[in-house]
Amino acid sequence: MEFNFLITAVAAIIPTVLGFVWYNPKVFGTAWMNACGFTEDDLKGGNMALIFILCYVFSFFLASTVNVLVIHQFGFFSSLYGEPGLTEVGTETYQYAQDFMTKYGDNYRTFKHGALHGTLAGIFFVLPVLGTNAMFERKGFKYIAVNVGYWTVCLALMGGVICQFA
Numbered sequence: 001m002e003f004n005f006l007i008t009a010v011a012a013i014i015p016t017v018l019g020f021v022w023y024n025p026k027v028f029g030t031a032w033m034n035a036c037g038f039t040e041d042d043l044k045g046g047n048m049a050l051i052f053i054l055c056y057v058f059s060f061f062l063a064s065t066v067n068v069l070v071i072h073q074f075g076f077f078s079s080l081y082g083e084p085g086l087t088e089v090g091t092e093t094y095q096y097a098q099d100f101m102t103k104y105g106d107n108y109r110t111f112k113h114g115a116l117h118g119t120l121a122g123i124f125f126v127l128p129v130l131g132t133n134a135m136f137e138r139k140g141f142k143y144i145a146v147n148v149g150y151w152t153v154c155l156a157l158m159g160g161v162i163c164q165f166a
Helices: 005-011 014-022 025-036 048-070 073-080 092-104 111-136 141-165
Strands: none
Touching (some): 005 048, 014 141, 048 073, 111 141
């Protein structure tokens, strides 16, 4: 099972594209600014090139992790990691892995399945982390809902794309 760099790189674009829509003032941008206590003037300035480059790098890290969450076959290979002969053609271990992938390699490899796992990651990873931070920052429900909603949708789309095409 090989890591698909291209699909991971494509999936890493999703947070930026969705962010342009999600945080648009006509969608959730105004609610987000109000929940944060920002004005439009507060958001002007900053090194936007650096911000977008770092956001893409962080999104690539996230997409790399989503691979393991949505493609169950990685779990099979992680359990065989270090086994002698796993990568040597003709060995018993290599043949076992090949037979497994022939039989089960395409199981649960749909957009819908990946989106389900991405959504679960949003609920069970993002919500607790952002929710805890928001409580200590004294942010309200709208702040949590807008940000957790964004990341849950991002992870669902990333998981769907990665699971379907990787």
